[in-house]
Amino acid sequence: MTLSRSADDLGRRLMERLDEAAVYSLPGQGVTRLFAGEEHRRLLPLLSSWMRLAGLEPELDAVGNLVGRCPRALAGEPALILGSHQDSVIEGGKYDGMLGVAMPLLALEALREQGREPSCAVQVVAFGDEEGVRFPSTLVGSRALAGTLDPKVLEGEDKGGKTLREALAYLGADTSRLAEVRRDPERVLGYVEVHIEQGPVLENEGLALGVVTALTGIERHRVKVSGKAGHAGTTPMEGRRDALVGASAMVLEADSLLRRLDSLVGVIGQLTVRPGAVNVIPSEVEFTLELRSPDPERRLAGRRELLAGLSGIAKERRLEMTTCMDYEAEGVACAEWLIQALEQACKEEGQPSRRLFSGAGHDGLAMHALTDIGMLFLRCRDGLSHHPDEAITAEDAEAGTRVIMQLLISMTTACRKEIGEG
Ligand SMILES: [Zn+2]
Structure with missing residues (x-):
């Protein structure tokens, strides 16, 4: 009625x-x-x-x-x-x-x-x-x-x-x-x-x-990618361990994985490049990764898949990667x-x-x-x-x-x- x-x-x-x-x-x-x-x-x-x-x-x-x-x-x-x-x-x-x-x-x-x-x-x-x-x-x-x-x-x-x-x-x-x-x-x-x-x-x-x-539940991670700094003019392109190039590949990988995963959204919203000079190969990049899902199991499964994907890229490019989760709310x-x-x-x-x-x-x-x-x-x-x-x-x-x-x-x-x- x-x-x-x-x-x-x-x-x-x-x-x-x-x-x-x-x-x-x-x-x-x-x-x-x-x-x-x-x-x-x-x-x-x-x-x-x-x-x-x-x-x-x-x-x-x-x-x-x-x-x-x-x-x-x-x-x-x-x-x-x-x-x-x-x-x-x-x-x-x-x-x-x-x-x-x-x-x-x-x-x-x-x-x-x-x-x-x-x-x-x-x-x-x-x-x-x-x-x-x-x-x-x-x-x-x-x-x-x-x-x-x-x-x-x-x-x-x-x-x-x-x-x-x-x-x-x-x-x-x-x-x-x-x-x-x-x-x-x-x-x-x-x-x-x-x-x-x-x-x-x-x-x-x-x-x-x-x-x-x-x-939604929310979790936030801090990801640190380390490579090797070097003179941008004298170090050959071949063999560089550029942390920013690696981190960029990770950003793209995270985006494509998140597009495939159901009931999960995420963002890399903050990125710090060190030493951050115009003529030095970046030695370290730290970025945030935030994931949101109403379903705790999907969030956990998504987190595992994402971090595994990022770690694969680090290995491929001979970079060190550490991650730490600094916030989680159910x-x-x-x-x-x-x-x-x-x-x-x-x-x-x-x-x-x-x-x-x-x-x-x-x-x-x-x-x-x-x-x-x-x-x-x-x-x-x-x-x-x-x-x-x-x-x-x-x-x-x-x-x-x-x-x-x-x-x-x-x-x-x-x-x-x-x-x-x-
Ligand atoms: Zn409101």
């Missing part, structure tokens, strides 16, 4: 709200709204007003999340949490983060206008920090909800020497109540986030919406019951969708420690994000809002039990 069309222009209304929120930005191109900064502080009354229109009671928690609770959630019923982040990157777009705050609030408001109610208790959380731009920490808000936030991050400083604790006090948050932010998993049904795709998959397939299956899977609930809601609204994985991290990475997570992706123009030209259409905004309305009226604890543990 499709919801009645009385709530017209939801797309237009959502776009207007996102424009309104985008005003709370540092000067410059696009949107720059840093965690617990002046623009964040000035945005809060606007979000609170949207929450009240949605029938939620807003509250600023100890770490700068603005949390809206419906009366049933206030009474202690287990709630579905929807939300996303309020902060942006430097000169980012209007939609990364704010879409996932504004859309569920408008969906709740539209249901109210139609005299309908969500089938479960609901909270909408506008997380303070996801991007990790200002302070040396990230996912502060969602980690606090999940109970995995190390209180030491409050002492982390921004470039100007201000601690996160001081910035939060300026925002109006009472950091002495940090422990209260942690949620009881028994009182949470799940976490659903709407986000722009930040990639081109949906646009290429002509789809407005996609249902996320997993958030990906997390979305819950099948939430994937199916989102797909069902798309179907009810006559919106074709596809499953896809997220190559970027999101608040769900932290929320996964607390509860089941689900994500709905919305098509963005040219797959562009973290950029002032980030764009979505009003039609897609409307489609997404209607799907969230459907999800809200069809969500029940029973649905979790039936689909989830079936």
